[in-house]
Amino acid sequence: MSSYQVKVTEKIVRGEDSKLKVIIVGAGLGGLGAAIAILLAGHDVEVLESASEIGEIGAGIQILPNSSYLLQTWGMREALDKYSTNPKRVNMLSWKGDIISSLDTVESAGKYPGTFYWDFHRANLHQCLLDRAVELGAKVQVNSRVVDVKIEGDRATAVMADGREMEADLVVGADGINSRLREVMLGREDPPTPTGDLAYRLLLSTKDMMNDPELAQFIKNPQVNYWIGPDQHCVNYVLRGGELFNMVLLVPDDMPAGASTLAGNVEEMRALFKDWDPRIQKLLSMCESVYKWRLCYRLGMDNWSHPSAAFTMMGDAVHATLPYLASGAGMSLEDAAVLGECLARITSKSRASKKLALDVYEKCRKDRTRMVVERGNLQQYLYHLHDGPEQEERDRKMRMVPTPPGEALAWRDPELSPKLLGYRHIEDVDRNWPADVKLVEPKL
Numbered sequence: 251m252s253s254y255q256v257k258v259t260e261k262i263v264r265g266e267d268s269k270l271k272v273i274i275v276g277a278g279l280g281g282l283g284a285a286i287a288i289l290l291a292g293h294d295v296e297v298l299e300s301a302s303e304i305g306e307i308g309a310g311i312q313i314l315p316n317s318s319y320l321l322q323t324w325g326m327r328e329a330l331d332k333y334s335t336n337p338k339r340v341n342m343l344s345w346k347g348d349i350i351s352s353l354d355t356v357e358s359a360g361k362y363p364g365t366f367y368w369d370f371h372r373a374n375l376h377q378c379l380l381d382r383a384v385e386l387g388a389k390v391q392v393n394s395r396v397v398d399v400k401i402e403g404d405r406a407t408a409v410m411a412d413g414r415e416m417e418a419d420l421v422v423g424a425d426g427i428n429s430r431l432r433e434v435m436l437g438r439e440d441p442p443t444p445t446g447d448l449a450y451r452l453l454l455s456t457k458d459m460m461n462d463p464e465l466a467q468f469i470k471n472p473q474v475n476y477w478i479g480p481d482q483h484c485v486n487y488v489l490r491g492g493e494l495f496n497m498v499l500l501v502p503d504d505m506p507a508g509a510s511t512l513a514g515n516v517e518e519m520r521a522l523f524k525d526w527d528p529r530i531q532k533l534l535s536m537c538e539s540v541y542k543w544r545l546c547y548r549l550g551m552d553n554w555s556h557p558s559a560a561f562t563m564m565g566d567a568v569h570a571t572l573p574y575l576a577s578g579a580g581m582s583l584e585d586a587a588v589l590g591e592c593l594a595r596i597t598s599k600s601r602a603s604k605k606l607a608l609d610v611y612e613k614c615r616k617d618r619t620r621m622v623v624e625r626g627n628l629q630q631y632l633y634h635l636h637d638g639p640e641q642e643e644r645d646r647k648m649r650m651v652p653t654p655p656g657e658a659l660a661w662r663d664p665e666l667s668p669k670l671l672g673y674r675h676i677e678d679v680d681r682n683w684p685a686d687v688k689l690v691e692p693k694l
């Protein structure tokens with residue numbers, strides 16, 4: 251394992267003349283990441299969350315090298331190490347269970363010093379982000395559903411469902427895929443686009459799996475496995491160092507119009523995979539209840555920020571993606587890091603300063619997040635091919651050494667992977683920050 255230490259960002263200490271009051275709407279992974287990054291930039295942050303409790307649903311999440319890098323810049327390595335599992339390989343299997351190709355994750359992360367492939371229980375990652383945000387000074391309020399944002403000059407006011415109002419120099423909409431703030435910004439309804447797929451998400455206790463030698467292998471040797479096949483696929487990996495087993499089934503969407511989450515039928519779910527690798531059936535037989543999520547996407551927004559420079563957007567609210575590149579949260583965390591880095595460079599609270607920061611933020615993020623959403627859609631096509639010439643060509647490309655651009659094991663794709671996994675937010679901001687504008691000299 252690499253001994254390279256990622257440099258932790260130091261908190262800027264500012265005078266009142268350049269310290270913004272920032273309201274972040276949504277305490278999801280992206281919103282909490284933004285809280286951390288903006289606090290490190292020396293500003294004040296209040297987070298408004300609609301739920302009555304701060305938390306994440308019980309399921310797994312894969313964190314790729316680009317995100318593991320920036321989480322470390324936020325000083326979270328030690329806290330996260332307690333909960334992370336480091337998978338050794340990512341395996342692509344046919345739907346019948348034959349291995350097509352594998353990625354050595356240690357070798358892959360080794361190309362980006364100090365980074366890892368990490369798997370987490372979402373609740374743990376979320377709690378670590380919350381702890382760090384609070385440690386840095388975030389104030390987090392639950393039961394605070396924001397329904398409107400009023401703009402006056404270069405200030406914004408978040409209006410909550412219960413009538414409370416809170417004013418700020420900047421409101422950041424991080425309210426997820428079914429974003430209210432996106433619609434406020436656009437001044438019209440704008441629902442996300444269904445992808446045609448839904449996800450069953452399961453968490454299994456590994457105790458039962460250890461009694462079956464075939465299933466015990468999944469635990470003893472932590473790997474990420476993708477079974478890909480006609481119209482659907484299945485992903486699984488170990489969490490909390492072997493305590494839990496996360497499984498996601500991605501299948502054609504059969505949910506009624508308007509629904510986004512529903513209780514699923516376990517028998518129906520098993521039937522969808524009845525002819526697949528028998529190990530999947532064994533795993534599914536251990537599941538007693540399940541929920542299903544409709545998967546939607548958003549390609550982006552023409553303008554991520556309001557002309558007043560008092561209101562901007564980030565995360566799934568702007569660019570929700572199919573989870574087939576395991577990069578949705580990664581993009582939200584990157585948005586957060588870039589926004590923080592841009593706000594770290596402003597020297598005053600003026601509209602011009604905020605506008606500069608928000609313009610550079612959008613410039614850094616727009617094309618990149620669109621690239622990820624589009625690639626997620628391509629992965630859907632590649633993963634779900636029926637047996638035949640196209641599937642054979644897909645598998646042939648995955649077996650080539652080296653593999654060609656556009657191959658289905660995207661994290662190894664020679665064109666995509668350096669861009670996706672080797673992202674460095676500070677370098678991106680450096681590239682896009684106008685040369686004639688001097689950087690902030692923080693007041694110490």
Ligand SMILES: Cc1cc2nc3c(=O)[nH]c(=O)nc-3n(C[C@H](O)[C@H](O)[C@H](O)COP(=O)(O)OP(=O)(O)OC[C@H]3O[C@@H](n4cnc5c(N)ncnc54)[C@H](O)[C@@H]3O)c2cc1C
Binds near residue numbers: 279298424427580
């Ligand atoms: C099945 C599945 C698997 C996935 N796997 C991965 C993976 O392995 N790796 C990865 O990087 N990504 C993955 N993702 C994507 C990832 O979960 C999302 O991209 C990420 O959680 C988005 O973060 P966010 O903060 O933008 O939005 P969210 O996490 O949705 O947070 C939004 C927050 O805003 C709150 N909120 C909503 N409306 C309001 C309002 N009006 N006022 C106040 N608060 C409000 C919500 O309660 C919530 O807390 C997966 C997604 C799915 C569906």
